[in-house]
Structure formats: C-alpha cells, structure tokens
Amino acid sequence: MTAPRLNRRLVLEEAQRLPDGAGGFALSWVALGSLWGRIEARSGRERAGEFLTLSSVGYRITVRAAPDGAPSRPRPEQRFRVGNRLFKITAVTEAGGEGRYLTCFAEEEVPT
Numbered sequence: 001m002t003a004p005r006l007n008r009r010l011v012l013e014e015a016q017r018l019p020d021g022a023g024g025f026a027l028s029w030v031a032l033g034s035l036w037g038r039i040e041a042r043s044g045r046e047r048a049g050e051f052l053t054l055s056s057v058g059y060r061i062t063v064r065a066a067p068d069g070a071p072s073r074p075r076p077e078q079r080f081r082v083g084n085r086l087f088k089i090t091a092v093t094e095a096g097g098e099g100r101y102l103t104c105f106a107e108e109e110v111p112t
Contacts, residue, residue: 007036008082009035013031013081016029029079032071039059042059056107057107060103061103061106076090087106
C-alpha cells in the first residue's frame with residue numbers, strides 16, 4: 001500500500017453523559033486529541049426528517065493506526081471534527097496488510 005497523504009487535522013471526540021440535575025442526562029462531546037488524516041467523499045443521499053430534510057454523505061477517512069485500546073484509536077460512535085464539520089464514525093478497519101493505517105467509515109449530516 002502506498003502511504004496516503006494525510007493533509008487534514010482532525011479532532012477526535014467522544015460523547016460523555018453528564019447529569020442534567022433533573023434525573024436525566026445530557027450529552028457533551030469531549031476532545032480526545034488530534035490526528036492527521038485524509039478525507040475522501042463516497043456517495044450521498046437525502047432523507048426526510050420530521051421537520052427538515054437531511055443530506056447524508058458517506059466518507060472514508062484514513063488516519064495512522066494506533067494500538068487497540070489507545071485513546072487515539074478511533075472507534076464507532078465517536079466523531080471527527082474539522083472546523084465546523086462533524087463526521088460520525090460508523091466503522092473502523094485496518095487499511096492494507098501492514099496495519100500502519102486505519103480506514104474510518106463516517107457520515108456527515110447537514111440539514112438543508
């Protein structure tokens with residue numbers, strides 16, 4: 001595998017539940033650190049929500065691999081932030097046979 005050009009700074013975030021003071025909880029996103037990656041668009045689709053239409057685009061995001069259990073290793077249900085854009089990670093797999101890179105499949109949802 002040819003080394004990918006990692007040209008985007010990504011912030012890896014994880015959701016944490018915080019008590020809301022009324023017996024429930026609120027989600028808060030906490031930054032775990034930053035990684036360099038490559039973002040490639042895949043296919044897109046549009047679906048109707050209750051009050052608006054959501055455009056959903058799939059992305060393939062490549063980052064350097066990290067050992068299992070390391071906080072810098074992306075996992076499903078986490079997300080990447082690039083400026084104001086958010087990419088929800090849906091799956092992670094090793095890229096190539098050497099295990100030097102990870103491919104993260106993600107979706108960006110943008111209300112239209």
